[in-house]
Amino acid sequence: MSEIHFDKEKGSQIKLFTPGPVYIPERILKEMAKPNDTHRSKPYAEMHQLVEEGLKKLLYTSNDCLISTSSATGLMEACVRNLVKKDEKALFFSIGAFGDRWYKIGVSNGKVSVKEGVEWGKPITPEFAQEALNKDKYAVVFIQSNETSTGVYNPINEVIPVIKDFGALVCVDATSSMAGIKVEVDKLGIDVCLASVQKCFTLPPGLALCSISKAAIEKTSQVKNRGFYFDFLDLVKRSEKHQTPTTPPIPQIRALAAQLDYILNHEGLEKRFERHERLGKRTRMWARDINFEMFPEKGYESNTVSTMKNSLNIDIGKMVSTLLSKGYRIVNGYGDLKNKTFRIGHMGEVTVKDLENMLKILTDIVSDLRLNQ
Ligand SMILES: Cc1ncc(COP(=O)(O)O)c(C=O)c1O
Known part of the structure; x- marks a missing residue:
């Protein structure tokens, strides 16, 4: 070796x-090495709250921000399970491997899933989105901002308004760009914007995050068989107490709180x-x-x-x-x-x-x- x-x-x-x-970097590893109280303690809740507040600033949103004890794929599955009803159709825009993955998650959860893709290397344009959305009635649309397999950044600032015009909920996988490329969640009306922390956040893997709109929370309450581990309602309810439903990787949350402070208040x-x-x-x-x-x-x-x-x-x-x-x-x-x-x-x-x-x-x-x- x-x-x-x-x-x-x-x-x-x-x-x-x-x-x-x-x-x-060393400063993040050192942060992770510090001792912690339990995940139901007041000091933990204060740390968790710092993360929630930091994420709101990072994502330019007043929406709730959730911490998931999974990688990003867990939250991709959560979006599918929580937001699509049995009699509804979901549209997955794909420009590469991770768009294809989201579509597969839709299919494997038994949701009526439609994929609209382009040749790898190309983006989803507003014109392409308009044409795809004209074909049928979709309740939820899924799209990557940054597609890591092809290195393409979708023009989401132009595409999301087109999707919103059709009245669908929009979920954005910003895994490989969040905290590196600006996404203005409220301005665009993104319902769920998700990522994991092992990319632009610069933390070791094992934690994912998302913002969630009021409309998405309301929709979740109408969907049956959402599963247990990734139930958005449960995650939202726990976040009101600045906690997660199950035991989180506390050292990573400590490091994330410190890293958000670094991003927002030191680097800018x-x-x-x-x-x-x-x-x-x-x-x-x-x-x-x-x-x-x-x-x-x-x-x-x-x-x-x-x-x-x-x-x-x-x-x-x-x-x-x-x-x-x-x-x-x-x-x-x-x-x-x-x-x-x-x-x-x-x-x-x-x-x-x-x-x-x-x-x-x-x-x-x-x-x-x-x-x-
Ligand atoms: C765009 C995108 N989406 C989703 C994922 C899956 O993320 P995770 O490995 O955190 O589940 C990745 C991982 O590389 C990714 O780049």
């Missing part, structure tokens, strides 16, 4: 440029969003200079994860493993896109300087691979 992967004393020394989980929201914009731009400049074409259609590239086509036709596996031997991890393409694309994650606490250091090394690796082709 390599020392940079597994060090009994120091933990992994790999610098992660991945689309989650991401590299966790606008600065954080701008830093992610610069990270996205810098990666795209590097790709252009070295002749890797971007996979997403121009204008829809994500600022948290860049997916590049293998336009130099090099051995992507070798490129990734050589970089890993130098202490940095990037990732191959997702699923069918393996070896045809590769991905660089630039989210969380990554700085432009960190990114440039990694890209310098990657440039040399690509040159060597081309020479030896």
